[in-house]
Every structure is written in C-alpha cells, then in structure tokens.
Amino acid sequence: MSNLFYIQLLTSFLVGGIVIALLSFLVERADKKIAGIILSLPSTAVISYIFIAWTISPEAVGAIAPASLATCGSTIIFTTVYIYLAKIKLSKIKSICLSLIGALLVWFLLSVPLAVYKLDNIIIGFLLYFITICIAYYFLTIKNQEQKSSDLLTYTTSQKIGRAIIAGLIISLSVFLSKIINPFWGGIFSGFPAAFSSTFLILHWYYGSHMLFKVAKTMPIGSLVYIPFIIASHWTYPAFGIFGGTIFAYFFALVAFFALIKLQNKKHLS
Numbered sequence: 001m002s003n004l005f006y007i008q009l010l011t012s013f014l015v016g017g018i019v020i021a022l023l024s025f026l027v028e029r030a031d032k033k034i035a036g037i038i039l040s041l042p043s044t045a046v047i048s049y050i051f052i053a054w055t056i057s058p059e060a061v062g063a064i065a066p067a068s069l070a071t072c073g074s075t076i077i078f079t080t081v082y083i084y085l086a087k088i089k090l091s092k093i094k095s096i097c098l099s100l101i102g103a104l105l106v107w108f109l110l111s112v113p114l115a116v117y118k119l120d121n122i123i124i125g126f127l128l129y130f131i132t133i134c135i136a137y138y139f140l141t142i143k144n145q146e147q148k149s150s151d152l153l154t155y156t157t158s159q160k161i162g163r164a165i166i167a168g169l170i171i172s173l174s175v176f177l178s179k180i181i182n183p184f185w186g187g188i189f190s191g192f193p194a195a196f197s198s199t200f201l202i203l204h205w206y207y208g209s210h211m212l213f214k215v216a217k218t219m220p221i222g223s224l225v226y227i228p229f230i231i232a233s234h235w236t237y238p239a240f241g242i243f244g245g246t247i248f249a250y251f252f253a254l255v256a257f258f259a260l261i262k263l264q265n266k267k268h269l270s
Helices: 003-029 032-037 044-055 058-085 093-116 122-142 157-180 185-192 194-208 209-216 219-267
Strands: none
Touching: 003 044, 003 157, 003 194, 032 093, 044 058, 044 157, 044 185, 044 219, 058 093, 058 122, 058 185, 058 194, 058 219, 093 185, 093 194, 122 219, 157 185, 157 194, 194 209
C-alpha cells in the first residue's frame, strides 16, 4: 500500500469524525420529534463514498449503491432489534450488551451476503430496502406506543468524542475494505449504523430504553432522507465525478429532509 493510501485512510477518519461530531451537535439541540430524521441524514455514507471514489473511482461508488441501499434496510432493522431487546428486564450493562450484540449480529447476517454476492441491481436493492422499512415502520412507529418527546438531550464532551472516533473508524474501515477486498464491502460498511449505535448506547445508559423508543419512532420515515442520496449516487458519481456526484446526490437528500421536516411540523400543529 502506498503512502497516499495511508493519507487517505487518516483523512477519512478525521473528516468522518468531524462530520459525526457536527451531527451530534444538531441532534442534541433538535426537538426530539425530528431527532430521528436528523440522525438519518447521510453522514457516514457520504464521507465513505467520497473517499471510495478518491481511492478507487467514482464508477465504483455507482456500482456499490444498490448494496448500500439494501444495507440501509439492514440498519433500520438493527434499530428495531436494539430497542426491542432493550425492553428485556436486565441490569443496565447486561441490557446494553445484549441489545448491541444482538442488533449487530442481525445487521451482519443481513448485510454480509450483499457484499459476498456483489449486489449491483438498483431495483433489487430498493425492493430489499422497501421490505425491511415496512417491517421497521410497523414495530417502531405503529406498534410503538411511546409518545414522542420534545425534551432536549445533552451529551458530554467525552460522549461526543467517543461518537466521532467510532464513526471515523467505521468510515476508514469502509475505505480500507473497498481497496483491499472489493468496493462492495466498503458499500455495506458505509451503511454501518455507527451514528445509531453510538447514540443508542448513550441514550440507553443515561435515559433508559423508553427514550430509545421515543427517538426511534420517526426513524423509519427519517430513512427516506437517506435513500434519495444512495439512489442518486448510482448515477451522479459516474456521471459527474466525486464533487459533482456528491453535491447532486446530497441535493436530493436535502429536498427529502426539508419535506419531512415540513410534514412533521404540520402534523405537530394539527
């Protein structure tokens, strides 16, 4: 491996950590009615895509977008499994360990085959996402009887740093695997629930499982913000390169984001 690749890995770690730290800042100050939507903004995927395009090629990003799309479904199932396992009456440490390990196991079982079989069909990727999001919507939104909280959550400096480090490592891993094995491994790890898992650990430890249900209530709908970015990336990166591909793809994500915020505010007022 060249010195340039090591520089790319280090840069991806630093940039990814900073982006997640900024996302934590936004979630901390946001109304919890929209926190789940903010958490669903493309973050690790964006940074991973940029660096995968840099280390390999923009065309590689277009190829892995279908696998990333299906992985988004795996991530929302991760959320569902985590918060329902958190309901089991155990000591705090045992509950966190069970929830995290169980949810991660399910995520790996659903995601790894996507890389092994190199899913590159955008329609199949979308269908897999659609099936999983319907399951998650039932359990997280319809069946979830917790009222959405408008309380503001605060994170300590060490918690923010911890989240940033975890996210930076995941992004670096996605870039590393893309280069060493093949881009599809980077594609699934670009969808690794780094932001969700680090947030859940903090909420679980300091606020309990009931807060997880309050925050997760909008996550299935919030994932609709993430999907336009992934689908658009399938075409924008090969067509416009790293910078143009990122800007155009994220534009679609922002359109979905503000549309959902507006819809959420209307529901709140009514």
